[in-house]
Amino acid sequence: MAGASEIMSTISEAIRTINEAADHAVEVAQSISYKEDTLLVNQFENTIFEYAKVDSQLKEWEKVIEGYSQTLSDYQMRIDNDQQRINPHQDIHETILQDCLDSANKATENDLRAHPFIRQYQDAGFTIEDDMNDDLVTTQVHRSTTCPITKRDIVDxxxxxxxxxxxxxxxxxxxxxxxxxxxxxxxxxxxxxxxxxxxxxxxxxxxxxxxxxxxxx
Ligand SMILES: [Zn+2]
The missing domain is CATH 3.30.40.10 (Zinc/RING finger domain, C3HC4 (zinc finger))
Structure with missing residues (x-):
């Protein structure tokens, strides 16, 4: 089995890759103008959401692995105090992983709309269809081109x-x-x-x- 640090560096690498892919996708969308083509725009929106979802999930998993030894001792303490039941068909690691992944996936779904990829996509001039109330989300946060460090236009x-x-x-x-x-x-x-x-x-x-x-x- 791979060690925790090995898994962490694999996840970091995956996060880098997905960020580059999302960035490239938005860049392509900006450079060609097909905003009138609804089918293409919908496909594009799905792609960006998929990237955002994968990125969020990877980051949640990263947190799970980073905090694992703490979580394990918390569970152990609650089991010892009879405050926590463990599924008799699972060992403690399986139970913890299942719980963590469930809450990680839930967090991902909730935060997706605030994800940087989605903001970036909206900043590029695209609107996101809001499935929840069938309204168009038209609020666009202007993406500043000013560097927070130099207070001038961002260079490189x-x-x-x-x-x-x-x-x-x-x-x-x-x-x-x-x-x-x-x-x-x-x-x-x-x-x-x-x-x-x-x-x-x-x-x-x-x-x-x-x-x-x-x-x-
Ligand atoms: Zn920041």
Whole structure:
């Protein structure tokens, strides 16, 4: 069986890949204009939602694995105190995994509409059909092309795969270098965001590049 760190790095790699794929998909949609073609747009919307779902699930699984030893000792304590029953046909690991995956999948479904891929897709000028009340979700949050670090137009945009925030490549690298010197952890410099950021978590944001190019015309 693969070790936890091996699984974690596989998941990280998968998250990177799915982020690049989603970014590329939005970029393609922006560069060709087929917004009048309803069938294509619907297929495209489904693709983006699928990517968002996979991305969210991977991140939830990452949390499950990271917190596993804590969860295990919590369960063990509750079992010892007779507060937790274990399915007699399953061992404790199976029970925990089942519980964690159930809640991870539930979290994924709930948060999908707020997912960065969906925001990015809407920022590109597409609307999302709201199945729940048959209304069109027309609220579009304007995606700022200003770098949260330099306060100028983003140059060489890179996106943090954990929170979806985008910065100028050179500026975020400089901040990380400064943090390293002072022994501080790297946090996303976007106001109100508390996610970590590492060099390995940055992927090119070509959809943002398209947006910047458009604005400069
Ligand atoms: Zn962030």
């Amino acid at each position: 945009p890179v996106k943090n795969i954990h929170c979806g925030h985008t910065y100028s490549h050179a500026a975020i690298i400089e901040i990380m270098n400064l943090n390293q010197k002072s022994g501080k952890k790297n946090r996303c410099p976007f106001g109100g965001c508390n996610e970590f950021v590492n060099e390995n978590d940055l992927v090119p944001d070509s959809a943002m590049q398209v947006l910047i190019d458009k604005n400069q015309k």
